[in-house]
Amino acid sequence: MNNIHASLFFVSLIVLILGLGSCTTDPIVIEIPAEAEMEDSLSIINIMETDLCETGVVSFEREVLPILVSSCAHAGCHDEASAQGLKILTEFETIMYHVSPNEPTFSSLYLAVSSDPVYMPPSPRVPLNEGQIQRIEEWIIQGAENTMCNTPCSSTDRSFNNDIFPLIQNHCIGCHQPNNALGGISLIDYESIANLAMSGDLLAAISHEVGYSPMPKLLNKLTDCQIGQIQNWIVEGAQNN
Ligand code: HEC
Incomplete structure (x- = not known):
């Protein structure tokens, strides 16, 4: 009897193990909550920017595009879904339909954001500030190229x-x-x-x-x-x- 019990126990153990094995199709992943990880490792870090623009050069990708996308490429305005072909302000090619290289005052993009009263973005949206309008102007004067360099940055500058x-x-x-x-x-x-x-x-x-x-x-x-x-x-x- 003991032997039968023992082997029954053994068989059911194997069935249990095999059964469990076949149920666990997904690997078990133990996730450490990202937040906990972040809180623990938050400390002052020291990073210097690489791939910098040549002195004075405006970065289309890092300066002009962020201003245009965040201020203009909205639903109902100039994003891909709302705008008709030429008014999409999310990429270089279509932005260039509104820019005359070297000539800000012949560029409808520049005129729209710098006019008085300001034409774009329309009130009550916050207009571009002077510094932003100036960077767009300088970028156009420099030839309105698809520059992808980074702007100067040191992570320890944190005012x-x-x-x-x-x-x-x-x-x-x-x-x-x-x-x-x-x-x-x-x-x-x-x-x-x-x-x-x-x-x-x-x-x-x-x-x-x-x-x-x-x-x-x-x-x-x-x-x-x-x-x-x-x-x-x-x-x-x-x-x-
Ligand atoms: C082009 C528009 C756009 C820009 C630019 C943008 N956001 Fe958002 N943001 C959104 C939308 C829309 C949502 C709502 C969530 C979604 O639809 O993705 C959102 C949600 C968020 C959220 C909540 C996210 C979450 O999952 O809880 C945070 C935080 C946020 N934005 C911060 C920022 C910061 C910081 C910047 C600038 C570095 C920024 N956003 C730039 C459109 C934008």
Whole structure:
């Protein structure tokens, strides 16, 4: 009897093991929550930008395109779904239909954003600021080329007013302002940016963490140095400095 019991036990053990084996079609992956990982490893990081533009050269990809995409390429305006062929402002080729190289005052793109009263983006959207209009003008004067170089950056430069706010203005505010708060998020001023930063969502979205909508939407990921500036600013308490 003992032997029969023992072998029954043995057989059922094998059946159990085989049965379990055939049920587990997906490998078991133990995931460490990304957030926990991030919190632990948040410290001041030191990164210098590489592939820099030659001195004075405006980067189409890193300066002009982010301004146009975040301020103009919206649903109902100049994104791919809404705009008719020539008014798509998300890529070099179609942007160039509105630009006359070397001649800002013959470029409808430049005239639209610099006119008084401002024509684009239409009120009540926040107009481009002086610095942004100037960079677009300089880019056109330089021949309006598809330059893809990076702008100077050191991740240890992390002042809100000198580094962080301009970064947000150039890449985010067009899509995240009170009159166009996509995803319910406005990034119009220090307070709103600091709130998002301290919640962890700002760094998670620009670092393309799993579970977050990758930001800036429709644009290249920020460079490691730019993300580093924001991380360093957050590590120090996201101050208004
Ligand atoms: C072209 C428009 C556009 C630009 C540019 C943009 N966003 Fe967004 N953002 C959105 C939309 C739309 C959503 C809502 C989610 C979605 O549809 O992906 C969103 C959502 C978010 C969210 C919430 C993400 C989540 O999954 O919880 C954060 C945070 C965010 N944006 C931050 C930023 C930051 C920071 C920048 C600039 C570096 C930026 N966004 C640039 C359109 C934009």
